[in-house]
Amino acid sequence: MSDTPDFSDLVGDDLTPEEELELARVDSLLRSVPAPATEVPGSLTRRVERIGTTRPIWTRRRFAAAVALAATLAALFFGVGRWVGMGGGFNARASIVMTPGSSASQASGKIELGSRDESTGNWKMRVTVDGLPHLGGNDYYVLWLAKDGEYAGACGTFNVNGRTTVDLTASYDLSEYDDWVITRVGQNSPWLLSAEI
Amino acid sequence: MATAESDSRLIERVGRGDREAFEQLYKRFARPVFAMAVRQLGDNGRAEDAAQETFAAVWRSAKSYKAERGSASAWLYAVARHAIIDRARQKRENAAEVPDEADTRAGPAERAEESWLTWRVHSALELLPERERSVIELAYWSGLSQTEIASYLDVPLGTVKTRTRTGLARLAGLLEEVRT
Numbered sequence: 143m144s145d146t147p148d149f150s151d152l153v154g155d156d157l158t159p160e161e162e163l164e165l166a167r168v169d170s171l172l173r174s175v176p177a178p179a180t181e182v183p184g185s186l187t188r189r190v191e192r193i194g195t196t197r198p199i200w201t202r203r204r205f206a207a208a209v210a211l212a213a214t215l216a217a218l219f220f221g222v223g224r225w226v227g228m229g230g231g232f233n234a235r236a237s238i239v240m241t242p243g244s245s246a247s248q249a250s251g252k253i254e255l256g257s258r259d260e261s262t263g264n265w266k267m268r269v270t271v272d273g274l275p276h277l278g279g280n281d282y283y284v285l286w287l288a289k290d291g292e293y294a295g296a297c298g299t300f301n302v303n304g305r306t307t308v309d310l311t312a313s314y315d316l317s318e319y320d321d322w323v324i325t326r327v328g329q330n331s332p333w334l335l336s337a338e339i
Numbered sequence: 340m341a342t343a344e345s346d347s348r349l350i351e352r353v354g355r356g357d358r359e360a361f362e363q364l365y366k367r368f369a370r371p372v373f374a375m376a377v378r379q380l381g382d383n384g385r386a387e388d389a390a391q392e393t394f395a396a397v398w399r400s401a402k403s404y405k406a407e408r409g410s411a412s413a414w415l416y417a418v419a420r421h422a423i424i425d426r427a428r429q430k431r432e433n434a435a436e437v438p439d440e441a442d443t444r445a446g447p448a449e450r451a452e453e454s455w456l457t458w459r460v461h462s463a464l465e466l467l468p469e470r471e472r473s474v475i476e477l478a479y480w481s482g483l484s485q486t487e488i489a490s491y492l493d494v495p496l497g498t499v500k501t502r503t504r505t506g507l508a509r510l511a512g513l514l515e516e517v518r519t
Contacts, residue, residue: 146479153504164511171514175457177480178464179374183383186373189391190365194358194398244391291400321399332392332425
């Protein structure tokens with residue numbers, strides 16, 4: 143920075159040798175780095191303000207309670223259904239709204255959890271997404287579970303065409319995970335939609 | 340850095356879902372994150388995307404932060420760097436043209452070193468009182484003389500010199516272990 147005033151112009155000449163040494167070290171550091179950002183764009187601040195504001199209705203504890211209730215209700219409805227000759231179909235026991243990431247700020251998503259198949263341990267899920275582009279070639283989207291921000295288990299793959307609903311299953315103990323995540327296939331793909339479990 | 344502990348506490352609070360701590364952390368690190376993204380990505384739009392992804396990742400992952408594994412500043416730097424590299428990789432995958440000039444920049448190790456040093460200095464600047472930060476930024480990066488800064492800020496020249504000196508002394512404490 144040739145335009146920067148001399149060190150002595152900046153700090154004066156009445157420093158003790160120790161002070162001068164310390165301030166000269168900082169002066170040298172400041173001269174060695176580029177200028178900081180003049181300001182942070184207001185649009186960035188507004189975007190960051192939205193992070194985390196879609197509070198998950200389903201905290202882990204509530205989710206576990208809801209799952210237990212859902213299992214009870216599912217067993218009850220299954221029994222009643224059999225008794226009255228009904229059956230099949232998807233009955234949502236819990237609905238989780240997904241939050242869009244910066245790479246898909248216009249997207250929205252919802253995961254509806256159905257009953258757990260006691261014979262297999264699979265949870266039925268109905269996933270609805272909107273605002274994601276249709277993928278061509280061999281690309282597809284993946285719904286997975288994250289633990290500590292890392293991939294921890296797959297729930298299924300899908301492609302979209304406008305607002306799309308797909309039925310998937312998960313065979314995991316969901317209380318062991320932190321987030322539902324939708325990404326495009328591929329390593330280090332950004333989180334497009336996510337929701338805390 | 341002297342404030343590492345308070346940064347750590349903020350991240351731990353963010354990990355517990357504390358919105359106010361998240362806003363404080365954003366205020367403290369938004370400029371260093373955005374500046375690093377602009378420098379490495381070269382355009383404001385993608386830098387903004389990377390900065391947003393950085394803070395989204397902080398919000399998601401703060402609960403995994405462990406103070407005993409390293410400083411808060413280093414953790415935030417790593418999160419930001421990851422988001423920026425991710426964004427840069429997307430650009431490379433989409434790029435059709437090949438640069439026709441040789442890359443004369445420093446090697447990866449030197450660039451990483453410079454980037455970390457810049458991050459430390461910029462983060463430390465954010466901790467100065469506004470009146471000291473503004474005179475230091477004007478002195479080092481605006482090309483204005485001390486007299487011109489005094490005129491620009493409409494304060495006496497002596498005040499500019501005092502604020503510059505006080506700010507530099509404060510930075511010396513904040514950057515105690517950093518040497519060029």
